[in-house]
Amino acid sequence: MSCCAPGIEAAAHIGATKSAESDNESLLAASKPLGEGLNQLELAVPDVHCATCISTIERDLGELGMVHAARVNLSTKRVRITYDPEKGSPDQMTAAVTKSGHRILLLEGLDEDDDGQMGSLIRAMAVAGFAAGNIMLFSVSVWSGAEEATRDLFHWISALIAIPTVGFSGQVFFRSAIAALRHGRLNMDVPISLAVMLALCMSIFETARGAELVYFDASVSLLFFLLVGRTLDHMMREKARGAVKNLAQLSPRSAVQILPDGRREAVAIGDIEPGMVLSIFAGQRIPVDGEVIEGVSEADVSLVSGEAEPEPVEPGQSLLAGTLILSGSISLKAEQPADKSFLARMIELMEAAEGSKAGYRRVADKAAEIYAPAVHMLALSAFLGWGLLGGDWHVATVISIAVLIITCPCALGLAVPMVHIVAAGRLFEAGIVMKDGAALERMALVDHVVFDKTGTLTVGKPRLKGQILGNRADFAQAARLARRSAHPFSVALGDGANEKKICVNEVFEGQVDEVPGQGLKATDKQGEWRLGHAEWCGVKNPQQYSNRSQVWLSLNQKPVAGFELSDTARPEAKEAIDALKAAGVQISLLSGDRAGPVHELATELGIAQAEAQLTPADKVSRIQELQKEGHNVLMVGDGINDAPALRAAQTSMAPASAADVGRSAADFIFTRDNLSAVPATLLLSRRSATTVKENFGLALAYNIVAVPLAMSGHVTPLIAALAMSTSSVLVTLNALKLRFGNEGLGKAVTQKPAKHSPAASQKLELAE
Numbered sequence: 052m053s054c055c056a057p058g059i060e061a062a063a064h065i066g067a068t069k070s071a072e073s074d075n076e077s078l079l080a081a082s083k084p085l086g087e088g089l090n091q092l093e094l095a096v097p098d099v100h101c102a103t104c105i106s107t108i109e110r111d112l113g114e115l116g117m118v119h120a121a122r123v124n125l126s127t128k129r130v131r132i133t134y135d136p137e138k139g140s141p142d143q144m145t146a147a148v149t150k151s152g153h154r155i156l157l158l159e160g161l162d163e164d165d166d167g168q169m170g171s172l173i174r175a176m177a178v179a180g181f182a183a184g185n186i187m188l189f190s191v192s193v194w195s196g197a198e199e200a201t202r203d204l205f206h207w208i209s210a211l212i213a214i215p216t217v218g219f220s221g222q223v224f225f226r227s228a229i230a231a232l233r234h235g236r237l238n239m240d241v242p243i244s245l246a247v248m249l250a251l252c253m254s255i256f257e258t259a260r261g262a263e264l265v266y267f268d269a270s271v272s273l274l275f276f277l278l279v280g281r282t283l284d285h286m287m288r289e290k291a292r293g294a295v296k297n298l299a300q301l302s303p304r305s306a307v308q309i310l311p312d313g314r315r316e317a318v319a320i321g322d323i324e325p326g327m328v329l330s331i332f333a334g335q336r337i338p339v340d341g342e343v344i345e346g347v348s349e350a351d352v353s354l355v356s357g358e359a360e361p362e363p364v365e366p367g368q369s370l371l372a373g374t375l376i377l378s379g380s381i382s383l384k385a386e387q388p389a390d391k392s393f394l395a396r397m398i399e400l401m402e403a404a405e406g407s408k409a410g411y412r413r414v415a416d417k418a419a420e421i422y423a424p425a426v427h428m429l430a431l432s433a434f435l436g437w438g439l440l441g442g443d444w445h446v447a448t449v450i451s452i453a454v455l456i457i458t459c460p461c462a463l464g465l466a467v468p469m470v471h472i473v474a475a476g477r478l479f480e481a482g483i484v485m486k487d488g489a490a491l492e493r494m495a496l497v498d499h500v501v502f503d504k505t506g507t508l509t510v511g512k513p514r515l516k517g518q519i520l521g522n523r524a525d526f527a528q529a530a531r532l533a534r535r536s537a538h539p540f541s542v543a544l545g546d547g548a549n550e551k552k553i554c555v556n557e558v559f560e561g562q563v564d565e566v567p568g569q570g571l572k573a574t575d576k577q578g579e580w581r582l583g584h585a586e587w588c589g590v591k592n593p594q595q596y597s598n599r600s601q602v603w604l605s606l607n608q609k610p611v612a613g614f615e616l617s618d619t620a621r622p623e624a625k626e627a628i629d630a631l632k633a634a635g636v637q638i639s640l641l642s643g644d645r646a647g648p649v650h651e652l653a654t655e656l657g658i659a660q661a662e663a664q665l666t667p668a669d670k671v672s673r674i675q676e677l678q679k680e681g682h683n684v685l686m687v688g689d690g691i692n693d694a695p696a697l698r699a700a701q702t703s704m705a706p707a708s709a710a711d712v713g714r715s716a717a718d719f720i721f722t723r724d725n726l727s728a729v730p731a732t733l734l735l736s737r738r739s740a741t742t743v744k745e746n747f748g749l750a751l752a753y754n755i756v757a758v759p760l761a762m763s764g765h766v767t768p769l770i771a772a773l774a775m776s777t778s779s780v781l782v783t784l785n786a787l788k789l790r791f792g793n794e795g796l797g798k799a800v801t802q803k804p805a806k807h808s809p810a811a812s813q814k815l816e817l818a819e
Contacts, residue, residue: 093130186268305320454771
């Protein structure tokens with residue numbers, strides 16, 4: 052279960068010291084001007100971890116007249132504030148967050164890789180589990196009829212184990228409960244803390260007077276069950292936090308500047324200004340948006356368009372930050388500073404999209420809002436009722452403790468995490484990794500699936516489609532030249548020749564030079580051979596032959612052979628699309644590729660809605676339009692350029708072959724490279740959503756039966772603990788049924804995709 056307030060020690064410390072977070076000059080220096088008199092300030096809120104945390108911070112900031120907008124990002128644990136510095140000082144904003152019980156920190160110098168909270172949860176869970184097991188052994192001995200002296204000894208030993216365990220493992224809940232109460236709020240940790248502490252104190256009291264029944268096992272077991280649920284929940288949330296950081300790591304930290312006198316010196320990327328001339332070598336990424344002023348090369352623009360096909364680079368051409376130079380070297384004139392270049396805009400798109408996701412309120416968070424007040428009222432009513440009417444305040448205390456224990460949200464706390472962990476395990480067995488538990492809930496609501504093209508619906512590798520000019524001998528000569536290069540088109544040409552048994556593995560024996568951005572040039576007794584781009588080989592109008600990618604062979608600038616290449620659809624793509632349609636969802640294809648290949652693929656797979664030549668921002672825009680129409684969107688993509696769209700959609704999937712940033716941004720990753728994982732995950736998520744509802748139904752039914760019994764005095768704290776544990780076991784068993792009955796998942800995903808055979812899937816139409 053989620054709670055809504057961190058420890059009070061941090062808040063007290065912040066309030067007591069003059070830190071950078073309360074210094075107006077530091078806050079103004081960290082702010083970014085937006086124009087029109089507004090500034091934007093981004094700060095870390097490391098303790099935020101639920102929907103209530105988000106709403107509390109945003110509400111408290113929104114009450115300040117100087118704040119125009121405030122958005123908390125749950126995954127990155129940051130708050131972005133747009134404010135008017137003329138209407139107040141920035142320290143008012145940090146003070147508002149601090150007063151709500153949350154720490155707030157400047158981003159500078161913050162170690163975001165240090166997940167101390169996860170370590171604390173694991174340590175607390177391990178200690179509670181070890182202690183619960185040992186105390187239960189003593190309890191079983193007592194229940195078996197131990198003599199009075201032995202019983203008292205076991206009770207004291209249990210006390211010695213339980214007291215430090217509750218003090219250590221219970222801090223996760225105690226700090227949150229105290230901080231919530233200090234700020235006049237209730238959360239799920241308040242009844243948990245009350246139940247644990249009252250059961251512990253009552254047990255110590257009963258042990259001191261030699262009573263037969265104590266409840267150390269109840270208090271420690273309660274902690275263990277709740278810590279298991281919280282640890283699983285935190286673990287799944289943290290897996291979704293690395294995408295923005297991974298994308299930022301693609302940007303170089305420095306570049307080489309060419310000074311007016313010709314000297315070269317290193318310059319930090321943050322110091323690059325428009326007009327500077329930079330030297331970029333093969334294997335380096337473009338640091339900022341700019342124009343090529345010298346040099347020719349080839350560039351990998353997959354970050355921009357998603358297409359793997361290298362593009363020629365020549366003077367006068369504009370390149371975007373993040374583009375990878377594949378060959379040669381170029382001189383680039385900077386047109387934008389780093390914080391306004393393409394890569395920075397990509398990061399902003401991802402953060403904005405993730406911020407919109409943070410508004411999604413999970414089922415368990417919604418239940419928590421009404422559950423905590425109800426539990427307190429029931430326990431208080433039982434205490435006052437039995438105390439005032441019965442006159443025995445000891446009995447009233449025992450009964451109120453029983454009510455608190457029996458209503459402790461173990462079943463409610465495990466209802467969602469257990470379903471998620473069982474579903475995640477089942478998906479993992481089928482080669483699908485679930486990174487974010489909340490995504491399973493969002494996946495169940497999906498009614499529109501958006502696919503990228505290259506590498507997602509297609510194999511992502513150019514293959515020879517056919518020969519559009521020349522004969523078999525010309526094909527053989529082109530293949531011999533192609534085998535002297537590692538270019539993807541050359542590899543495809545050589546593979547195609549091998550498939551057709553044409554000059555198998557033969558290589559051109561003469562001198563071969565690779566011209567960056569153009570192709571291969573070789574000389575023999577017949578003259579100069581060229582293999583590469585159409586214009587470079589003397590082809591006047593290549594579009595008359597084909598709209599696909601082309602490679603040409605020329606002799607002395609006269610074209611003698613032409614070849615068309617294309618990316619082919621995955622063998623299981625049509626089946627996956629049909630399965631999604633059968634599940635009642637709509638399909639769209641959004642690609643950065645040319646219109647011809649995109650619409651050809653859409654027709655082949657039966658996709659009615661297809662758009663081509665889209666930028667990453669265009670894809671995000673199309674997804675947002677679908678969301679405004681009321682659709683819940685699943686995005687399936689594999690490229691770096693797909694990362695903002697993956698984040699913008701309600702949920703997202705990517706193959707294991709995807710770029711690092713694409714994998715980080717996705718909620719699900721299918722490792723067996725089979726698109727059947729998409730409909731299989733959708734169907735399992737719908738079953739999971741049904742199981743979550745059933746678990747809440749079981750928890751509700753348990754409370755309807757158990758609470759009246761506890762309030763009427765028919766349940767002791769020990770029986771209450773057993774009943775609470777039983778409800779948790781029932782919820783767990785119900786979640787385990789997800790491991791069975793997934794025939795579609797087992798059949799469609801666990802089998803390896805059919806091996807792609809170019810010879811079987813396409814015929815090379817050779818001119819005779």
